[in-house]
Amino acid sequence: MTVSAPAPPTTPVAEPGGSGHRRDGRAALGFLAPSTSGFLLFTLIPLVGSLVISFFAWPVLGRRRFVGLDNFVELLTDPIFHRVMLNTLVFVLVYVPLNVVVSLGLALWISPRIRGRGLYRLLFFIPTVTPMIANALVWRLLYQPGGPIDQGFQAVFGMPSPNFLGDNRWAMAAVILMSVWQGFGYNMLVFSAGLDAIPQSLHEAASIDGAGPLRRFWSVTLPMLSPSMFFAMIMTLITSFQVFVQPYALTAGGPGVATETMVLHLYREGFVQFDLGTASTIGWFLFMIIMLVTALQFLGQKRWVHYDD
Amino acid sequence: MAITTIRKRVLASAAAAVLALTVAACGSGGGGGSTTVDGKTTLVWNMWSGSTAEVDAWNHLSGMVTAKHPDLALEFQTSSFNDYWTKLAAQASGGDAGCILGVQSYRAPSISELLVPLDDMLTGAGIDAADFDPSIWQALQVDGQQLAVPYDFGPLIMFYNADRFREAGVPVPTTSWTVQDFLSAAQSLTTGGKHGFAAYPTIDSVIPWSLSLEDTTPLGPDGELDLTQEGFVKAVQWYADLVTKLGVAPQVVATSDATPALNSFIAGDAAMVVDGPWQLVNVMDQAQFEVGVAPIPAGPSGSHSQVAGSGFGISQTCPDPDKALAAIAVLTGPEGSSTSPSRGARSRPAPRSRKRGSARSSRARRKACRRRSRTGCPHRPPRTTPRSRSCSSSTAWKR
Numbered sequence A: 001m002t003v004s005a006p007a008p009p010t011t012p013v014a015e016p017g018g019s020g021h022r023r024d025g026r027a028a029l030g031f032l033a034p035s036t037s038g039f040l041l042f043t044l045i046p047l048v049g050s051l052v053i054s055f056f057a058w059p060v061l062g063r064r065r066f067v068g069l070d071n072f073v074e075l076l077t078d079p080i081f082h083r084v085m086l087n088t089l090v091f092v093l094v095y096v097p098l099n100v101v102v103s104l105g106l107a108l109w110i111s112p113r114i115r116g117r118g119l120y121r122l123l124f125f126i127p128t129v130t131p132m133i134a135n136a137l138v139w140r141l142l143y144q145p146g147g148p149i150d151q152g153f154q155a156v157f158g159m160p161s162p163n164f165l166g167d168n169r170w171a172m173a174a175v176i177l178m179s180v181w182q183g184f185g186y187n188m189l190v191f192s193a194g195l196d197a198i199p200q201s202l203h204e205a206a207s208i209d210g211a212g213p214l215r216r217f218w219s220v221t222l223p224m225l226s227p228s229m230f231f232a233m234i235m236t237l238i239t240s241f242q243v244f245v246q247p248y249a250l251t252a253g254g255p256g257v258a259t260e261t262m263v264l265h266l267y268r269e270g271f272v273q274f275d276l277g278t279a280s281t282i283g284w285f286l287f288m289i290i291m292l293v294t295a296l297q298f299l300g301q302k303r304w305v306h307y308d309d
Numbered sequence B: 001m002a003i004t005t006i007r008k009r010v011l012a013s014a015a016a017a018v019l020a021l022t023v024a025a026c027g028s029g030g031g032g033g034s035t036t037v038d039g040k041t042t043l044v045w046n047m048w049s050g051s052t053a054e055v056d057a058w059n060h061l062s063g064m065v066t067a068k069h070p071d072l073a074l075e076f077q078t079s080s081f082n083d084y085w086t087k088l089a090a091q092a093s094g095g096d097a098g099c100i101l102g103v104q105s106y107r108a109p110s111i112s113e114l115l116v117p118l119d120d121m122l123t124g125a126g127i128d129a130a131d132f133d134p135s136i137w138q139a140l141q142v143d144g145q146q147l148a149v150p151y152d153f154g155p156l157i158m159f160y161n162a163d164r165f166r167e168a169g170v171p172v173p174t175t176s177w178t179v180q181d182f183l184s185a186a187q188s189l190t191t192g193g194k195h196g197f198a199a200y201p202t203i204d205s206v207i208p209w210s211l212s213l214e215d216t217t218p219l220g221p222d223g224e225l226d227l228t229q230e231g232f233v234k235a236v237q238w239y240a241d242l243v244t245k246l247g248v249a250p251q252v253v254a255t256s257d258a259t260p261a262l263n264s265f266i267a268g269d270a271a272m273v274v275d276g277p278w279q280l281v282n283v284m285d286q287a288q289f290e291v292g293v294a295p296i297p298a299g300p301s302g303s304h305s306q307v308a309g310s311g312f313g314i315s316q317t318c319p320d321p322d323k324a325l326a327a328i329a330v331l332t333g334p335e336g337s338s339t340s341p342s343r344g345a346r347s348r349p350a351p352r353s354r355k356r357g358s359a360r361s362s363r364a365r366r367k368a369c370r371r372r373s374r375t376g377c378p379h380r381p382p383r384t385t386p387r388s389r390s391c392s393s394s395t396a397w398k399r
Helices: A019-053 A070-076 A079-109 A117-129 A132-143 A148-157 A168-196 A200-208 A213-241 A245-250 A262-271 A276-304 B002-026 B052-068 B081-093 B105-114 B134-139 B162-168 B179-189 B203-214 B230-244 B260-266 B277-286 B321-332 B334-338 B362-375 B389-394
Strands: B034-037 B040-048 B072-079 B100-104 B149-155 B157-161 B272-275 B291-294 B307-314
Touching: A019 A276, A070 A276, A079 A117, A079 A168, A079 A213, A079 A262, A117 A168, A132 A148, A132 A168, A132 A245, A168 A213, A168 A245, A200 A213, A213 A276, A245 A262, A262 A276, B040 B081, B040 B321, B052 B072, B052 B277, B052 B321, B072 B081, B072 B321, B081 B105, B100 B105, B100 B321, B105 B134, B105 B307, B134 B149, B134 B307, B149 B277, B149 B321, B157 B162, B157 B260, B157 B277, B162 B179, B162 B291, B179 B272, B203 B230, B260 B272, B260 B277, B277 B291, B307 B321
Parallel strands: B040 B072, B040 B100
Antiparallel strands: B034 B040, B100 B307, B149 B307, B157 B272, B157 B291
């Protein structure tokens, strides 16, 4: 084994072209290898694979056949898929603002140094860390005819509650309500941390200038919180486009297709009907929609997000 | 320098090895569900089940296979009915399915690619088609090829809570009861927050009623789905009225529960429910009351029901199809069923010689069979049937 003596200190960059850089590059590649291989193996290759599959009629069992854009055309002309996209859109448009309002409200409520603040934070975060399937099962018991909500209605109003999970008009509302309860804890924590990071001196200065609590909220708290809100908004948007477990466990997409969302439809096409071609196509539709919406968000952020530098 | 290089190389190769292992683990298995050690062949047997009582019953049968063929053993692998098909497709696409597969008559066409045609092998294994009821025997054929040997077969029947009937002083259903009897019993039993009947929110659960009330199947003359024909629409309205107008059944909800009506019956909330005889083992196991069974009540066109059944087939990847068929012969044969621990509930197997003692009503079955042969079988839609998407979510109960 040869152990080379340390090279004498040389004047920098003897070799042209910077082979030192190249050696660094190789080392960097080594360090990146674990995460890159994971990304390649579990994200990029399946992604490209699913794009390929979306151009095929690809049953799990049986003969595969190249069909070009047929899967895309078929989905775009399918009234059920229209309804599924509409459901997803309704879910996103109602759920995301509701989630942000509830989590911001609760974060504001516990942001002053009130007694038992840590306890509230913990309590509000519990729904987020409990398994969603278990939550959905409990909510199913609450919602069902003869369940606690129905009994409460009977006692207070003397009439039965709407059949939340059996009525086309109520099912999506029931799913959204359960999702907000399940999902607000994470954003609340983000907002709570964001609020704590706002320097007290800003509030004090505004007070001295004569700003009331409402004015301070609009002109100090919200702008200072906008980076947190931007982050929360992007993440919530992406996850709510991908909503699956809530309708799957609560209503199984019913009644009819009233609560069937895109990912639930994808699952059903791929793993109940065994039509992987259509399932991949739905996946790509979803991917394109999420990309577009996220890109728009990033473009729009200049208008309302203030990075405090 | 050399040291660092070596270390880097070691790291790199270790990383590569870990990666390779992970990848290999994903694709491991194979072998087609059969292993032979010391002359004893172990065959993997994939089957659905809904309770531990069912699993015990199947495991008992697997013991009987080994008793008859000491060189054979079965490894029982199971999942719930809905998951079974997803898992089977996933395993099959990886070439990893078991040797013996549970096959339900409704689903036979969708997995026909997986199964070995048995026609040429049956005689060698001592299986005779004449021993089985022709309707279930044919229900397990696809394109004229026999893909599975039936082990059970039955029409949808009415389960009732005999205790509730007795308490309310309502006469219990007889084999000749009518839809009128059913309605008046359901009305008398709907008191104090409990209901007389529980309805499934699926279109297929209307079929026994559309047959009995309106003499209609949901199929048109050419075997295509025709849900909007007059008789079927009337039957659906009648079925929905049980909930909305008469209030004798609880409101239905969209749910991920595969058998909501049966569960409501087992919980004692509904006094009657229509489901298959294969559920008897679960009902007997879980219900805290005396359970009775009756045929579908007779309507203007008589008492009719819908038939479903299941059997066992052999996967294409099985290296020992002959041994697998020998095992299936035991599972579906008279010895297997006469000592079956499932109390006759699974009405196993279907051989004609064993009609007596089964839970189903032979009258309902006879009619159902007649119906079936005349209309070309509502329970095995042709491959060209358009996918009924909206009902696909909760059809698990019709095994």
